[in-house]
Amino acid sequence: MNQEKLASDGYLNMELLRFTTAGSVDDGKSTLIGRLLYDSKSIFQDQIDAIEKASKNKGKDVADLALLTDGLKAEREQGITIDVAYRYFATPKRKFIIADTPGHIQYTRNMVTGASTANVALILIDARNGVIEQTLRHSYIASLLQIPHLVVCINKMDLVEFSEERFEQVKKHYLQFAPKFNVKDIHFIPISALNGDNVVDRSVNMDWYKGTTLLDLLENIYISGDVNHEDPRFPIQFVIRPQTDKFHDYRGYAGRIDGGIFNVGDKVKVMPSGYETEIVSIDTLGESLQSAFAPQSVTITIKDDIDISRGNILVKSDNVPLQSQDITAMMCWFNPRPLIHGGKYLLKHNTNEVKCVVKEVSYKMDINSLDENREDKNVKMNDIAKIMVRTSQPLFFDSYERNRRTGSFILVDEVTNETMGAGMIV
Amino acid sequence: MKPFNLTHLKELESESIFIFREVAAQFQNPVILFSGGKDSIVMFHLARKAFYPARVPIPLLHIDTGHNFEETIDFRDNLVHKNGVKLYIGSVQKTIDEGKVLEETGFNASRNVLQTTTLLDAIETHKFDCAVGGGRRDEEKARAKERFFSHRDEFGQWDPKNQRPELWNLFNGRKKMGEHFRVFPLSNWTELDVWQYIFMENIEIPSLYYTHRRECFLRDGVLLATAPFMQLKPTEKMEVLDVRCRTIGDITNTGLTQSKADNLKDIIDEIAAERTTERGMRFDDKRSETAMEDRKKEGYF
Numbered sequence: 001m002n003q004e005k006l007a008s009d010g011y012l013n014m015e016l017l018r019f020t021t022a023g024s025v026d027d028g029k030s031t032l033i034g035r036l037l038y039d040s041k042s043i044f045q046d047q048i049d050a051i052e053k054a055s056k057n058k059g060k061d062v063a064d065l066a067l068l069t070d071g072l073k074a075e076r077e078q079g080i081t082i083d084v085a086y087r088y089f090a091t092p093k094r095k096f097i098i099a100d101t102p103g104h105i106q107y108t109r110n111m112v113t114g115a116s117t118a119n120v121a122l123i124l125i126d127a128r129n130g131v132i133e134q135t136l137r138h139s140y141i142a143s144l145l146q147i148p149h150l151v152v153c154i155n156k157m158d159l160v161e162f163s164e165e166r167f168e169q170v171k172k173h174y175l176q177f178a179p180k181f182n183v184k185d186i187h188f189i190p191i192s193a194l195n196g197d198n199v200v201d202r203s204v205n206m207d208w209y210k211g212t213t214l215l216d217l218l219e220n221i222y223i224s225g226d227v228n229h230e231d232p233r234f235p236i237q238f239v240i241r242p243q244t245d246k247f248h249d250y251r252g253y254a255g256r257i258d259g260g261i262f263n264v265g266d267k268v269k270v271m272p273s274g275y276e277t278e279i280v281s282i283d284t285l286g287e288s289l290q291s292a293f294a295p296q297s298v299t300i301t302i303k304d305d306i307d308i309s310r311g312n313i314l315v316k317s318d319n320v321p322l323q324s325q326d327i328t329a330m331m332c333w334f335n336p337r338p339l340i341h342g343g344k345y346l347l348k349h350n351t352n353e354v355k356c357v358v359k360e361v362s363y364k365m366d367i368n369s370l371d372e373n374r375e376d377k378n379v380k381m382n383d384i385a386k387i388m389v390r391t392s393q394p395l396f397f398d399s400y401e402r403n404r405r406t407g408s409f410i411l412v413d414e415v416t417n418e419t420m421g422a423g424m425i426v
Numbered sequence: 427m428k429p430f431n432l433t434h435l436k437e438l439e440s441e442s443i444f445i446f447r448e449v450a451a452q453f454q455n456p457v458i459l460f461s462g463g464k465d466s467i468v469m470f471h472l473a474r475k476a477f478y479p480a481r482v483p484i485p486l487l488h489i490d491t492g493h494n495f496e497e498t499i500d501f502r503d504n505l506v507h508k509n510g511v512k513l514y515i516g517s518v519q520k521t522i523d524e525g526k527v528l529e530e531t532g533f534n535a536s537r538n539v540l541q542t543t544t545l546l547d548a549i550e551t552h553k554f555d556c557a558v559g560g561g562r563r564d565e566e567k568a569r570a571k572e573r574f575f576s577h578r579d580e581f582g583q584w585d586p587k588n589q590r591p592e593l594w595n596l597f598n599g600r601k602k603m604g605e606h607f608r609v610f611p612l613s614n615w616t617e618l619d620v621w622q623y624i625f626m627e628n629i630e631i632p633s634l635y636y637t638h639r640r641e642c643f644l645r646d647g648v649l650l651a652t653a654p655f656m657q658l659k660p661t662e663k664m665e666v667l668d669v670r671c672r673t674i675g676d677i678t679n680t681g682l683t684q685s686k687a688d689n690l691k692d693i694i695d696e697i698a699a700e701r702t703t704e705r706g707m708r709f710d711d712k713r714s715e716t717a718m719e720d721r722k723k724e725g726y727f
Contacts, residue, residue, distance in 0.1 A: 012626055015434055085567075085570045085571055088614075088616045095434040110591075240479070240480050244479075247479045247480075250479060252479075254477075256443070261430065284478070295437065295441075296432065297444050297475075310451055351451070405594060405595055408596070417601055417602065419592075422591070
């Protein structure tokens with residue numbers, strides 16, 4: 001850690017960036033994360049001691065940085081990553097949360113989970129192998145989940161003699177596929193995670209590369225635009241009624257703003273009732289605010305005494321969300337029990353819960369060829385499909401592309417209570 | 427900071443408040459696990475923010491090993507009194523007296539593992555359906571795999587290989603009778619975040635975190651406080667030193683740091699320069715490489 005700067009008040013002005021990493025088994029993903037943590041001095045001595053000890057037990061001479069990212073006993077025994085693991089590090093500019101997800105095909109659900117909250121996706125490519133099927137699969141998932149920024153790390157440059165020509169070749173090949181993905185911002189960096197080239201420190205082996213190092217990019221990439229500040233959305237989580245002498249008649253609506261900006265005095269509408277009212281105050285412990293924006297957690301009081309409860313959503317009168325009982329979505333399936341055509345599920349959207357029935361499966365995505373499969377419509381674990389559900393009550397939503405929070409939902413099995421799949425509203 | 431942009435501490439705060447409100451909305455009878463350590467204090471502060479101007483509608487549960495620092499208990503009682511919340515106490519001594527667990531013996535005897543039985547007992551007795559804990563993913567490798575909403579079966583066990591996927595801001599707290607959830611609002615916080623937040627919000631913490639003079643002794647590289655129930659080996663020597671706690675557990679496994687830091691800024695400087703993790707200071711984690719995972723599977727915090 002960069003002690004002096006972190007400890008000073010500057011630390012109180014840092015931003016938070018969440019990123020996810022995807023790569024196939026031998027792309028050096030764990031090594032890259034280990035390298036980022038190690039070179040940014042975010043690994044502690046006892047952790048280094050522990051992995052040195054574990055590496056020796058496995059008969060390795062040098063500390064295996066990849067071991068840093070294995071959490072569970074079964075993972076260390078089998079040498080594979082089973083579940084998403086979260087890692088943390090900070091530089092004077094930003095705090096980083098890494099969702100480290102396993103790359104194998106059977107773990108698509110973990111990649112989707114890690115990607116759901118990320119600002120940036122790191123896609124790893126082995127410079128020797130170039131773009132392979134898995135690269136496309138990872139990129140497709142990143143674009144499906146609408147991760148705003150993609151960083152393609154062309155790794156193991158040391159094994160292709162740090163060749164600029166090879167880097168350009170891989171980059172060009174990748175860009176041929178890029179139109180298939182809906183990603184606004186793509187970067188390419190030649191690195192060697194093993195030796196640290198262009199990860200934290202600039203490579204002395206690749207003079208030809210004029211771009212930034214990976215950490216530099218992560219520290220400076222513009223993320224303020226990643227949150228929706230256009231469409232005011234405030235799903236009600238909880239109603240606050242203190243019933244004390246001081247706040248006898250207080251009735252506040254607690255929630256986290258999912259989009260846009262709310263100001264005291266704004267004309268707002270409550271969905272689904274459609275009642276119009278006005279914001280009287282925006283309260284937090286310690287201070288009342290004049291305005292609040294996503295993703296702040298606040299408590300809002302309104303002028304009129306109307307019936308509002310959890311699951312309702314407060315919006316601006318002149319900017320209302322879409323409303324429908326027929327929802328079309330891209331669905332990722334998580335459970336070993338397949339999606340049932342005509343099956344009934346509990347749908348959780350925001351703070352709202354409704355029942356739904358699966359009406360149609362339009363197609364299944366072949367995530368290796370990126371083709372739509374309209375023949376086989378059996379949606380099994382780790383499959384991605386376009387489906388249509390009919391809900392028991394209307395949903396108030398935005399398209400996922402416009403707002404990741406008001407455009408997403410999960411399906412829950414009402415008997416087992418398991419989370420069966422995640423949907424992104426088209 | 428640009429307009430319409432949160433600092434990382436404000437964003438973490440907002441996320442934790444969201445979690446607390448989900449707990450209040452999704453569970454019938456939740457409880458906050460309160461140890462009197464800094465993480466549980468920050469957690470309670472966030473709970474106050476989540477429900478202001480109402481009182482925190484969730485009671486506290488302290489699993490009391492009986493091997494406490496006196497300062498922690500005073501602090502706890504004061505906080506409970508000031509905020510008008512209900513406090514439940516689960517006593518490890520009582521669990522031992524009832525013959526449900528056997529107390530460890532020997533020099534490194536600790537009641538750490540025994541706490542699990544007391545905790546699960548308390549959850550069952552009071553029919554809590556959700557226990558909110560201060561665990562952070564940066565603490566330990568098994569914790570790095572933990573969900574915000576972590577499902578426990580009717581035996582209180584954690585199945586790390588079969589966890590519910592958690593996406594966006596959608597937390598599935600549905601369960602069957604007899605099962606419960608553990609919820610971790612501080613999942614995404616690091617040790618430094620917690621300290622910076624205490625500083626930013628000016629949160630009161632027990633005096634143990636600041637420098638004070640105390641009788642201690644060195645065991646296996648960890649500086650421990652003396653107490654009537656701690657036996658010194660013949661080779662161990664009692665010393666009086668200026669120390670502070672970096673983390674507070676029960677006396678038998680809380681390592682002390684030699685320090686003269688008497689204010690938060692100095693403490694933060696020390697933490698930022700620290701080269702070992704805070705759990706590296708805990709005796710309970712030194713038992714084996716998977717000590718935490720093993721305990722967590724059984725139902726530990």
